[in-house]
Amino acid sequence: MERQIDTMTFSAEDAKKVMETQCPFCSVQCKMEVVEDRSGRRPTYQVTAIPNKASEGRLCVKGMNAHQHAVSRERLLYPMMRLQGELKRVSWEEALSAISIRFTELQSQYGLNAVGLYGGGSLTNESAYLLGKFARVALKTKYIDYNGRFCMSAAASAGVKTFGIDRGLTNRLSDIPHAQCIILAGTNIAECQPTLMPYFTRAKENGATIIVIDPRASATASIADIHLQVKPGMDAALVNGMLKVILDEKLTDESFIQKRTKGFSAVKEHLYQVDLEEVAEMTGVGMDRIRKAAIAFGKAATGMIFTARGVEQHADGHMAVRNFLNMILATGKIGKEGCGYGAVTGQGNGQGGREHGQKADQLPGYRLIENADDRAYIAGVWGIQPEELPGKGVSAYEMMELVHSGDIKGLFIMGSNPIVSNPNATLVEEAFEKVDFLVVADMFLSETARLADIVLPVSAYLENEGTMTNLEGRVLLRQAGRPAPGEARHDWQVLCDIAYSLGKEKFFTFRDSEDIFNELRVASRGGIADYYGITYDRLRKEEGIYWPCPSLDHPGTPRLFGEAFAHKDGLAVFQSVESESPAEQPNDEYPLYLTNGRMLSHYLTGVQTRRSPVLAAREVENILEIHPNTAEKHRLEDGALASVQSIRGTVIVRTKLSSAIREDTLFIPMHWGDAQNVNRVTNALLDPNCRMPDFKSSAVRVQPLAEYLQETAVSTKKVKVE
Numbered sequence: 001m002e003r004q005i006d007t008m009t010f011s012a013e014d015a016k017k018v019m020e021t022q023c024p025f026c027s028v029q030c031k032m033e034v035v036e037d038r039s040g041r042r043p044t045y046q047v048t049a050i051p052n053k054a055s056e057g058r059l060c061v062k063g064m065n066a067h068q069h070a071v072s073r074e075r076l077l078y079p080m081m082r083l084q085g086e087l088k089r090v091s092w093e094e095a096l097s098a099i100s101i102r103f104t105e106l107q108s109q110y111g112l113n114a115v116g117l118y119g120g121g122s123l124t125n126e127s128a129y130l131l132g133k134f135a136r137v138a139l140k141t142k143y144i145d146y147n148g149r150f151c152m153s154a155a156a157s158a159g160v161k162t163f164g165i166d167r168g169l170t171n172r173l174s175d176i177p178h179a180q181c182i183i184l185a186g187t188n189i190a191e192c193q194p195t196l197m198p199y200f201t202r203a204k205e206n207g208a209t210i211i212v213i214d215p216r217a218s219a220t221a222s223i224a225d226i227h228l229q230v231k232p233g234m235d236a237a238l239v240n241g242m243l244k245v246i247l248d249e250k251l252t253d254e255s256f257i258q259k260r261t262k263g264f265s266a267v268k269e270h271l272y273q274v275d276l277e278e279v280a281e282m283t284g285v286g287m288d289r290i291r292k293a294a295i296a297f298g299k300a301a302t303g304m305i306f307t308a309r310g311v312e313q314h315a316d317g318h319m320a321v322r323n324f325l326n327m328i329l330a331t332g333k334i335g336k337e338g339c340g341y342g343a344v345t346g347q348g349n350g351q352g353g354r355e356h357g358q359k360a361d362q363l364p365g366y367r368l369i370e371n372a373d374d375r376a377y378i379a380g381v382w383g384i385q386p387e388e389l390p391g392k393g394v395s396a397y398e399m400m401e402l403v404h405s406g407d408i409k410g411l412f413i414m415g416s417n418p419i420v421s422n423p424n425a426t427l428v429e430e431a432f433e434k435v436d437f438l439v440v441a442d443m444f445l446s447e448t449a450r451l452a453d454i455v456l457p458v459s460a461y462l463e464n465e466g467t468m469t470n471l472e473g474r475v476l477l478r479q480a481g482r483p484a485p486g487e488a489r490h491d492w493q494v495l496c497d498i499a500y501s502l503g504k505e506k507f508f509t510f511r512d513s514e515d516i517f518n519e520l521r522v523a524s525r526g527g528i529a530d531y532y533g534i535t536y537d538r539l540r541k542e543e544g545i546y547w548p549c550p551s552l553d554h555p556g557t558p559r560l561f562g563e564a565f566a567h568k569d570g571l572a573v574f575q576s577v578e579s580e581s582p583a584e585q586p587n588d589e590y591p592l593y594l595t596n597g598r599m600l601s602h603y604l605t606g607v608q609t610r611r612s613p614v615l616a617a618r619e620v621e622n623i624l625e626i627h628p629n630t631a632e633k634h635r636l637e638d639g640a641l642a643s644v645q646s647i648r649g650t651v652i653v654r655t656k657l658s659s660a661i662r663e664d665t666l667f668i669p670m671h672w673g674d675a676q677n678v679n680r681v682t683n684a685l686l687d688p689n690c691r692m693p694d695f696k697s698s699a700v701r702v703q704p705l706a707e708y709l710q711e712t713a714v715s716t717k718k719v720k721v722e
């Protein structure tokens with residue numbers, strides 16, 4: 001029953017392969033050439049940056065070594081199925097038929113919504129689009145969401161509410177050097193999008209003031225003129241303080257506010273109640289520093305604000321971003337050169353991945369699944385009746401809760417390692433241990449794949465052609481350079497194959513990724529993220545095209561909001577924001593804040609970067625960044641193993657003393673699983689506006705590991721005796 005698909009062949013005489021590609025990791029999507037030479041005893045690889053408009057010919061250490069994971073011996077080469085408790089090799093035919101039989105059984109016994117899908121922002125636009133279509137057309141389930149919920153949901157929903165559109169950067173990167181003041185809030189570009197740093201240093205050379213807002217003096221803070229070392233989760237309050245100063249100093253742009261926005265009077269009213277001294281107390285940032293930063297931003301003729309996960313991954317992440325947007329609007333710094341906002345998108349296709357239907361409430365082109373016109377349009381493109389489309393499902397972590405409670409009985413995961421990346425990871429682990437049927441499509445046996453009933457091997461970036469949309473909203477075509485190893489297939493092929501065995505082949509007759517893109521173009525046509533005018537041919541000739549691009553002769557839209565915002569009335573919307581503290585405050589038992597984030601050489605849960613020997617060797621285990629005074633107080637020496645506990649769980653990490661962090665705050669990177677997984681500790685409280693978890697502020701205690709083990713041994717003994 002297997003479909004015949006054209007596959008690329010790799011002829012023996014083809015000893016030297018020159019592959020033009022894009023880095024599989026972050027949202028910059030740096031272009032590079034990888035030369036594979038198989039003429040010697042062992043293949044060798046040479047990587048060279050290709051000049052392009054985003055990275056301007058730079059690569060960071062992850063990009064330089066990305067090919068190592070793609071050619072790793074740990075790649076999955078054939079499908080596997082759990083038989084007598086162990087994952088064993090099976091044929092594609094066996095795997096596909098088992099999947100369709102089990103999904104069909106579960107759905108006929110428990111209803112269509114007994115099966116859920118979980119996608120990712122590393123997938124190409126084509127695969128992300130097809131996953132959304134597969135959920136709604138092949139499985140007819142409402143349960144689909146993706147890892148971008150943890151990444152972009154706060155900034156995306158804030159952009160939609162304030163501007164009427166969510167595109168990571170409102171301008172192209174080349175605007176940055178023209179900004180005279182730049183705020184970098186909760187964004188560590190030096191480690192997370194390193195090839196973008198020269199844009200900021202160039203702005204500084206041009207005289208810009210750089211303001212960094214971060215509880216740590218991060219690598220990015222090294223270029224700051226003003227560093228506001230805020231308490232975790234207090235960004236919204238800090239901006240209230242800054243806005244108050246801007247208002248008091250009459251640095252608002254009244255004509256812009258009047259002509260281009262609405263809702264300012266309520267914000268003004270609200271700011272009258274704000275007391276700068278209280279803000280300083282709440283945020284841990286001195287009044288003079290708040291004033292200095294606010295005046296620098298307010299007075300600058302041009303300016304930009306960038307936020308990332310430090311601001312956004314909180315239960316008030318949406319509102320915190322909206323307050324930064326209030327500051328942009330109040331000072332009229334948008335829609336012109338050197339002015340604008342950037343939600344620094346995370347994953348390689350974190351932008352495109354959030355536009356075309358992987359989200360619980362969404363249809364392609366940012367259409368909404370609960371909007372009757374949007375449903376009718378997409379049903380027409382897909383050749384079904386609008387009534388056949390399911391309604392909206394729930395967010396990523398809420399899906400995990402439904403798996404845990406047994407409401408979702410079968411789960412299909414493509415491009416994520418949720419067991420490590422979800423907050424409150426212990427619940428997810430328990431959920432996956434008891435779920436009836438788990439299918440994972442991955443390149444490696446990740447922590448999540450280890451628990452699957454069926455594992456499907458997929459192609460890597462060097463092998464899989466498709467489009468990716470970078471953080472600027474620029475659509476780029478990534479070519480395939482080599483065949484997938486073993487029996488691995490492309491994500492989109494896997495989806496077509498399962499649809500075929502479910503008897504839904506007539507909706508999934510695609511022969512290549514361009515075919516899918518052509519359907520996506522039509523599905524997005526007239527939507528907010530309109531790709532209709534973008535074709536593979538154009539992408540081959542032009543160096544990427546900024547959406548919206550509604551027609552074949554449209555040049556694309558590098559800068560948004562020059563004349564009007566995307567709301568029907570053309571106006572941007574102010575929103576007054578309360579200064580709230582995070583739900584979990586330090587107390588006697590858990591006296592410290594814990595936040596978390598990234599380090600340069602690893603990527604997300606490390607499934608890929610740990611398979612790259614050069615990257616793996618740079619950071620072999622997880623660490624705890626702790627201020628020397630705090631370490632002393634808690635009897636910890638540099639290099640000692642420590643346990644960090646919240647009410648949810650414990651993580652074990654090696655102490656690294658650092659005076660760059662606040663004394664009341666700990667920082668642990670997110671790249672490790674199992675006992676080193678910081679998400680065993682993090683808080684799954686969700687933002688009511690966008691369902692972003694409160695990843696970056698938990699109350700914890702810390703102690704030497706030996707002490708912790710002794711205590712737990714005593715308490716387990718006690719339990720046993722009782």
Ligand SMILES: Nc1nc2c(c(=O)[nH]1)N[C@H]1C(S)=C(S)[C@@H](COP(=O)(O)OP(=O)(O)OC[C@H]3O[C@@H](n4cnc5c(=O)[nH]c(N)nc54)[C@H](O)[C@@H]3O)O[C@H]1N2
Nearest residue numbers: 186187188192232233308309310346347597598600603604
């Ligand atoms: N090397 C590397 N690069 C990556 C990734 C990776 O895993 N590794 N992942 C990619 C992805 S998917 C993403 S989403 C991006 C993430 O990019 P970033 O959001 O820049 O990364 P983080 O390290 O999570 O957080 C940024 C900073 O926020 C600070 N922070 C923590 N809590 C708070 C707070 O309450 N307020 C403020 N203002 N700051 C706070 C942290 O100290 C940290 O320095 O990076 C992308 N690039």
Ligand SMILES: Nc1nc2c(c(=O)[nH]1)N[C@H]1C(S)=C(S)[C@@H](COP(=O)(O)OP(=O)(O)OC[C@H]3O[C@@H](n4cnc5c(=O)[nH]c(N)nc54)[C@H](O)[C@@H]3O)O[C@H]1N2
Nearest residue numbers: 122147150151414415416417421441442446604605607670
């Ligand atoms: N504590 C804490 N937790 C966090 C965060 C944080 O800052 N702090 N950040 C959150 C953020 S912003 C994000 S984006 C998430 C990400 O977390 P995850 O969604 O777990 O992302 P990855 O670790 O990249 O896992 C991707 C998996 O998909 C595989 N993969 C890569 N490319 C492809 C592909 O093209 N196709 C398929 N089928 N598989 C592929 C990889 O091998 C890997 O196993 O983590 C979130 N979790």
Ligand code: SF4
Nearest residue numbers: 023026029030060063
């Ligand atoms: S990780 Fe990001 S900055 Fe580094 S090479 Fe890849 S795309 Fe470029």
Ligand SMILES: [Mo]
Nearest residue numbers: 150151346347
């Ligand atoms: Mo992310």
